[in-house]
Amino acid sequence: MSRLDSAIRRLTSQKIALEWAARKATRMNGIILELGLGNGRTYDHLREILPNREIYVFEREIAAHPDCIPEENFQFLGDFRDSLPRAKKRLGANSVLAHLDIGTGEKQASQQLAEQIGPLVLGLMKRESIIVSDQELTAWSYLRIDPPLNIPKDRIFIYNLV
Numbered sequence: 001m002s003r004l005d006s007a008i009r010r011l012t013s014q015k016i017a018l019e020w021a022a023r024k025a026t027r028m029n030g031i032i033l034e035l036g037l038g039n040g041r042t043y044d045h046l047r048e049i050l051p052n053r054e055i056y057v058f059e060r061e062i063a064a065h066p067d068c069i070p071e072e073n074f075q076f077l078g079d080f081r082d083s084l085p086r087a088k089k090r091l092g093a094n095s096v097l098a099h100l101d102i103g104t105g106e107k108q109a110s111q112q113l114a115e116q117i118g119p120l121v122l123g124l125m126k127r128e129s130i131i132v133s134d135q136e137l138t139a140w141s142y143l144r145i146d147p148p149l150n151i152p153k154d155r156i157f158i159y160n161l162v
């Protein structure tokens with residue numbers, strides 16, 4: 001598969017998964033978390049499909065498209081391992097959807113980061129909330145659910161809190 005095809009598959013899977021999870025999230029009251037603002041593509045999509053919801057973003061350093069930068073009050077800057085505990089103090093466990101898009105291209109390091117921040121993310125989530133992740137979290141295997149049918153296996157990982 002060419003790198004173009006692979007990029008298209010990844011972005012299409014992300015879009016399908018986020019839209020599927022957003023439909024579930026609309027049935028619950030709570031806030032949305034975007035980990036890995038990057039250039040703001042998925043944040044922009046989330047705010048389009050979940051209008052009127054508070055979306056908090058986490059990013060080491062803002063480098064997004066100028067149209068895709070949330071107000072400062074909705075930014076948690078710095079390393080996830082520092083910003084997530086700060087978020088817990090401010091936001092509590094009130095999130096109904098978290099999107100982890102944290103991969104940096106180094107598979108092992110990204111997976112290790114995901115496993116490290118997993119407990120911190122869980123601390124922010126409400127019961128029955130949904131987490132969509134670009135990394136597998138083996139510690140959450142008991143929470144894993146099948147993704148929507150048209151997503152290739154192991155492309156996106158979806159977890160449903162009980």
Ligand SMILES: C[S@@+](CC[C@H](N)C(=O)[O-])C[C@H]1O[C@@H](n2cnc3c(N)ncnc32)[C@H](O)[C@@H]1O
Pocket residue numbers: 035036037038039040041042043058059060061078079080081101102103104113
């Ligand atoms: C795949 S990109 C996000 C792409 C973005 N969701 C989009 O659609 O444009 C991953 C992002 O995670 C951020 N990131 C990776 N590790 C991080 C860490 N330990 N703390 C904070 N941000 C981190 C990187 O700076 C990068 O912008």
